[in-house]
Amino acid sequence: MLEGKTALVTGSTSGIGLGMALALARQGAHVMLNGFGDVEGAKAEVAALGGRVSYHGADMSKPAEIEAMVRACEAEFGTLDILVNNAGIQHVAPVEDFPVERWDAIIAINLSSAFHTTRCALPGMKARNWGRVLNIASVHGLVASAQKSAYVAAKHGIVGFTKSVALENATTGVTINAICPGWVLTPLVQKQVDARAAQGDISNEEAKRQLLAEKQPSLQFTTPDQLAELAVFLCSPAADNIRGVAWNVDGGWVAQ
Ligand code: NAD
Numbered sequence: 315m316l317e318g319k320t321a322l323v324t325g326s327t328s329g330i331g332l333g334m335a336l337a338l339a340r341q342g343a344h345v346m347l348n349g350f351g352d353v354e355g356a357k358a359e360v361a362a363l364g365g366r367v368s369y370h371g372a373d374m375s376k377p378a379e380i381e382a383m384v385r386a387c388e389a390e391f392g393t394l395d396i397l398v399n400n401a402g403i404q405h406v407a408p409v410e411d412f413p414v415e416r417w418d419a420i421i422a423i424n425l426s427s428a429f430h431t432t433r434c435a436l437p438g439m440k441a442r443n444w445g446r447v448l449n450i451a452s453v454h455g456l457v458a459s460a461q462k463s464a465y466v467a468a469k470h471g472i473v474g475f476t477k478s479v480a481l482e483n484a485t486t487g488v489t490i491n492a493i494c495p496g497w498v499l500t501p502l503v504q505k506q507v508d509a510r511a512a513q514g515d516i517s518n519e520e521a522k523r524q525l526l527a528e529k530q531p532s533l534q535f536t537t538p539d540q541l542a543e544l545a546v547f548l549c550s551p552a553a554d555n556i557r558g559v560a561w562n563v564d565g566g567w568v569a570q
Pocket of ligand 1 (some may be wrong): 324325326328329330331351374392400403423450451452494495496497499500502535
């Protein structure tokens, strides 16, 4: 379905971003990866699906590097058609103890980076009159949890950004939407499971059970593959008129 299209997925060396990159590649898209850690492993997984794959190491807290990454993607593949703004970090602390540099990093990586990628990628998408911007927000873009003030602020921000840019482009072939996952068992969440296990002197399994029981009525983690299939749908012609939504995939979290 996506043959001839190019996707740039930020933060795609692990977790949800890697799942998105794999699903888009399976649909025939060329993919530019980004992020830290096991770059070669991620590249090999995507390349095994047969399409072209590339990597840019832009730090998503640095606007000049982000702009260079978008330009590199357009130069290498000729187009940037699907932009998945996924890179994100977390820090958990009460607001009065929240380290200032963690606040700044979360706002930069989880929110401002999407502004920079989008403003750089949109002119090309509009010129071709086709594009998809998928912002990986969170249920924390819709509701809050204590001790996550920076994350909740950034994720509410990206949901607002999604709506505004969707309206600006409503009569074009470019759609902008957000996906709002609940708990997904990725390295980002495993850190929170580990902290809970250590704090309560409980097993990993018990910490996971408690984490889910607190917020996610299905008592199941969503998988990166399930989110990636939603992303593929949002790239399909059936989704041409879906604009500015914040679509939660959360086992019932925000229905409560
Ligand atoms: P993850 O830690 O597995 O992946 C994060 C990715 O972002 C990695 O590839 C990492 O290298 C990259 N990254 C981090 N800082 C970066 C930087 N400065 N520059 C470039 N890349 C950077 O986490 P994940 O759970 O897959 O999270 C992906 C997105 O999904 C995040 O935006 C997160 O907020 C969101 N999300 C996750 C969950 C969940 O339960 N895991 C729920 C809701 C939303």
